[in-house]
Amino acid sequence: MAFDRLIENIVKTQNPSVVGLDPKLDYVPEYIKEKKFKKYGKTLKGAAKAIWEFNKTIIDEIHDICPAIKPQAAYYEMYGYEGVKTLYKTIQYAKEKGMFVMTDGKRNDIGATMEAYATAHLGLTDVGGELVEAFGADALTVNGYLGSDGINPLLDQCRKYDKGIFVLVKTSNKSSGELQDLMIGNKTVYATMGSMCELWGKDVMGKYGYSGVGAVVGATYPEQLAEMRKALPHTFFLVPGYGAQGGGAEGVSKAFDDHGLGAIVNSSRGVMCAYKKEDNCDEHDFAKAARREVIRMKEDIISYLPKITLE
Numbered sequence: 001m002a003f004d005r006l007i008e009n010i011v012k013t014q015n016p017s018v019v020g021l022d023p024k025l026d027y028v029p030e031y032i033k034e035k036k037f038k039k040y041g042k043t044l045k046g047a048a049k050a051i052w053e054f055n056k057t058i059i060d061e062i063h064d065i066c067p068a069i070k071p072q073a074a075y076y077e078m079y080g081y082e083g084v085k086t087l088y089k090t091i092q093y094a095k096e097k098g099m100f101v102m103t104d105g106k107r108n109d110i111g112a113t114m115e116a117y118a119t120a121h122l123g124l125t126d127v128g129g130e131l132v133e134a135f136g137a138d139a140l141t142v143n144g145y146l147g148s149d150g151i152n153p154l155l156d157q158c159r160k161y162d163k164g165i166f167v168l169v170k171t172s173n174k175s176s177g178e179l180q181d182l183m184i185g186n187k188t189v190y191a192t193m194g195s196m197c198e199l200w201g202k203d204v205m206g207k208y209g210y211s212g213v214g215a216v217v218g219a220t221y222p223e224q225l226a227e228m229r230k231a232l233p234h235t236f237f238l239v240p241g242y243g244a245q246g247g248g249a250e251g252v253s254k255a256f257d258d259h260g261l262g263a264i265v266n267s268s269r270g271v272m273c274a275y276k277k278e279d280n281c282d283e284h285d286f287a288k289a290a291r292r293e294v295i296r297m298k299e300d301i302i303s304y305l306p307k308i309t310l311e
Ligand SMILES: O=c1ccn([C@@H]2O[C@H](COP(=O)(O)O)[C@@H](O)[C@H]2O)c(=O)[nH]1
Pocket: 020, 022, 072, 104, 170, 171, 172, 173, 216, 217, 218, 240, 241, 242, 243, 244, 245, 266, 267, 268, 269, 270
């Protein structure tokens, strides 16, 4: 199962964190933008080429110490088809480097359309009998609020191509409680969605006790992380909201099991923009600053965890 590979990457690097590649042009160093704009003009192509260099340089610098990346599709779609090409190249390059790739797309629709999304992001597209990889991520974030009709097509692709999904359960944003904390009988909406993840995952169990159906639970809600960890023993958590959104290492430690596994913590702006925060960091050293931030974040998180081990 896909999350077995993610877990093995985490154990190998002893790092339960993922770098979010959400590359707004503002985050890209000036020298890269100048170079690309000179060649391609201030065009979507120029922007997409700049972002590609930014991403590739970061991946080159962190792939040996970081198990995964999480590109957020919106930041690529913003630059049109050229941006989407950069998303594809980023996914493929990170995989070549041995990283696990989770595309943050938060996709959902009715069954037939969901089949198309599932094929695009996790499966192979049939082009006149030839099966072609459209994006090729290892996992996709999805919204489960259309129920099983929206999830079953994804599970088909997970089984067929060894992929995973992360379903939104308790999101990190401030207003997440407006709907997610409401009660359905004696259970919150988020806990109900969490239980559905356990159910959906039954058929796609991995060898380390976690299924291919994960849950997104925000770093900004440590109590809910603890509650969900206890209630969902087979559900692997993607935990966004560390750093820039105020989540901290002690809080996210609640997402983990007794082996220091069961969760991966995301930081996007914290890593991409590390060079802007460091004193006297030359922008040419942006990827080195990203590496330093990955190491700092890892040490911060594991200081609250037992040793990460498969036994
Ligand atoms: O509940 C959620 C679900 C997804 N996200 C995404 O994670 C990153 C967070 O970025 P930071 O810069 O580290 O804050 C971003 O891609 C969000 O779309 C989330 O934050 N919360």
